[in-house]
Amino acid sequence: MGGGLGRTPMIGKKIAGFVPKEDLLAYLEAVMRVYNMYGRRDNIYKARIKILVHEIGVEEMTRQVEAEFAELRKAGALHLPLEEVARIEAYFQPPSHENLPDDSAELNKAVLADRDFANWVKSNVAQHKVPGYAIVNISLKPIGGVPGDCTSDQMDAVAGIAEKYSFDELRVTHEQNLTLAHVRKKDLHAVYDLLKAHGLATPNIGLITDQIACPGLDYCALANARSIPLAQQISERFADIERQHEIGELKINTSGCINACGHHHVGHIGILGVDKKGVEYYQVTLGGAADEKTAIGDIVGRAFTEDEVVDAIETIVTTYIGVRQNGERFIDTYRRVGIDPFKESLYETH
Amino acid sequence: MKLIRNGTFVEDDFITVGDGDQLPDGAAIVSLERWQAERETLRARNAPIGVRLQSGQEPGAIADDLDRIDLVALEFPIYRNGRAYSYARILRERYGFKGEVRAVGNVLRDQFQFMIRCGFDALEVTDNITPEIWAENAGSFSLFYQPSVDGKKTVLSLRQRLAARARENATA
Numbered sequence: 001m002g003g004g005l006g007r008t009p010m011i012g013k014k015i016a017g018f019v020p021k022e023d024l025l026a027y028l029e030a031v032m033r034v035y036n037m038y039g040r041r042d043n044i045y046k047a048r049i050k051i052l053v054h055e056i057g058v059e060e061m062t063r064q065v066e067a068e069f070a071e072l073r074k075a076g077a078l079h080l081p082l083e084e085v086a087r088i089e090a091y092f093q094p095p096s097h098e099n100l101p102d103d104s105a106e107l108n109k110a111v112l113a114d115r116d117f118a119n120w121v122k123s124n125v126a127q128h129k130v131p132g133y134a135i136v137n138i139s140l141k142p143i144g145g146v147p148g149d150c151t152s153d154q155m156d157a158v159a160g161i162a163e164k165y166s167f168d169e170l171r172v173t174h175e176q177n178l179t180l181a182h183v184r185k186k187d188l189h190a191v192y193d194l195l196k197a198h199g200l201a202t203p204n205i206g207l208i209t210d211q212i213a214c215p216g217l218d219y220c221a222l223a224n225a226r227s228i229p230l231a232q233q234i235s236e237r238f239a240d241i242e243r244q245h246e247i248g249e250l251k252i253n254t255s256g257c258i259n260a261c262g263h264h265h266v267g268h269i270g271i272l273g274v275d276k277k278g279v280e281y282y283q284v285t286l287g288g289a290a291d292e293k294t295a296i297g298d299i300v301g302r303a304f305t306e307d308e309v310v311d312a313i314e315t316i317v318t319t320y321i322g323v324r325q326n327g328e329r330f331i332d333t334y335r336r337v338g339i340d341p342f343k344e345s346l347y348e349t350h
Numbered sequence: 351m352k353l354i355r356n357g358t359f360v361e362d363d364f365i366t367v368g369d370g371d372q373l374p375d376g377a378a379i380v381s382l383e384r385w386q387a388e389r390e391t392l393r394a395r396n397a398p399i400g401v402r403l404q405s406g407q408e409p410g411a412i413a414d415d416l417d418r419i420d421l422v423a424l425e426f427p428i429y430r431n432g433r434a435y436s437y438a439r440i441l442r443e444r445y446g447f448k449g450e451v452r453a454v455g456n457v458l459r460d461q462f463q464f465m466i467r468c469g470f471d472a473l474e475v476t477d478n479i480t481p482e483i484w485a486e487n488a489g490s491f492s493l494f495y496q497p498s499v500d501g502k503k504t505v506l507s508l509r510q511r512l513a514a515r516a517r518e519n520a521t522a
Contacts, residue, residue, distance in 0.1 A: 036436045041405065041406075041431050084509075
């Protein structure tokens, strides 16, 4: 507990390895009660669980939650019976997959025959745990487009595809893309053709142009700087798909203010819009990650102007390509070499 | 201010006294500080006594005296400070307090029902609150998921009862 982004980014800490299912609600109530009683009330920005955990420390927080939990258990009221868990679970059953061979002759043939399709499969299709099925990630990041935007016609098309090819289920991801969770491998090419016809087959999932951006100053009253036009410029700068694959997995997250809706703290490259005396500036962080090695990015140095920031991103990418070993990902290179090579290339020439 | 006790608008029979004020002969509410300073005298007093706790003053501070205390007033300094909800439940559930638990301070209509659910049986409200407003807000929700001290049946227990009835009908 105690994790969160916003103006005070913190990585959550573990206070209980495992809580029995039946006690889950009581345990959460214990957490909420400790927070309610001891959380900060003097400053609304500090009225957060993460602030309490940070101030008293995770050991003390754990001790208090456990003590409260013991009291709540005595009352025994918030017990979650296993039959209730089973009743709820019934609503989340996987769909009835067909029994299929894992290998699809149709797919193998199409991959060989259609190079664009093969590229799309490589970046946008993920493995499914059920044989013969695949997961399709629909990129809402066309080159130069607004990250996460989708027209009503595209929505209609996607809904139709989901209905016909993916058990009528469509998911929206926090990375501002869509996911068809259960597509038969033999249907992948048909799905691809339909997506392509609606401008939804950009093959860039996980690549540098698959950025997260908040609405920014163009749409948001809280923002200090624009996010969307910057994301569009970066997308255009790195438009070449061969180059994107050469760069590999790289997540750029942009927020137009410290509230961090674009999750910039956990972008491999994070961009934060700030206002300095009425002028938009962009602060850049490196090394953030929202994976199993969660990290808050490090500020690389003084902020860049609107005119400088896309070049700065390019310099960071070029520096990475220069120091990476054995095709390691940007984030792995950063974890190995640290911030210094990037600082040097960004600021010594200025 | 108006006082609503167990859903009825009543005259307040307690007088809240300042720390330096003379105690009245009848029922009185004192601050925690005064309670602690004059504990022996106040315990021995021959009239109902209440203690008012501010946000940050936990019920544990008077736990040993709850046998003698008739009323605990819990302060909501501002509507978004909900500590007194936890205090009320702790008074009822942990200490088994049977006296009056009174909500005072910034007591807003859309929170009436939550206060009742947490064990408040009296609320001090602003003068614009009418019995109609009270009735509308104190009963806004008819079903509850979370068990609490008001003893209301939860959705879960209703479901279990329906399932049991369905089983009985099936075997009958």
